[in-house]
Amino acid sequence: MAERRVNVGWAEGLHARPASIFVRAATAAGVPVTIAKAGGNPVNAASMLAVLSLGAEGGEEIVLASDADGAEAALDRLAKLVSEGLEELPETV
Numbered sequence: 001m002a003e004r005r006v007n008v009g010w011a012e013g014l015h016a017r018p019a020s021i022f023v024r025a026a027t028a029a030g031v032p033v034t035i036a037k038a039g040g041n042p043v044n045a046a047s048m049l050a051v052l053s054l055g056a057e058g059g060e061e062i063v064l065a066s067d068a069d070g071a072e073a074a075l076d077r078l079a080k081l082v083s084e085g086l087e088e089l090p091e092t093v
Helices: 016-028 048-054 069-082
Strands: 002-007 034-037 063-066
Touching: 002 069, 016 048, 016 069, 034 048, 063 069
Parallel strands: none
Antiparallel strands: 002 063, 034 063
């Protein structure tokens, strides 16, 4: 299983708008991805309700994981989005 541990770069954490940005990117990744707080239970990263239920705060460590083919590149893209608190994921990343 491929995994990335990153700290949430959005000051407000994964709430409302940042969660929406993240869920859209996770859905577009083309592979199933889970997200969890460090030491917590993983949830579907493409589910807005599941991501909001994490209550991940700014600066808190989260774990992104997937065991699908092509997961490494998808996790790299999502980790960059989360750690840098980007408004959207550039196509060139």
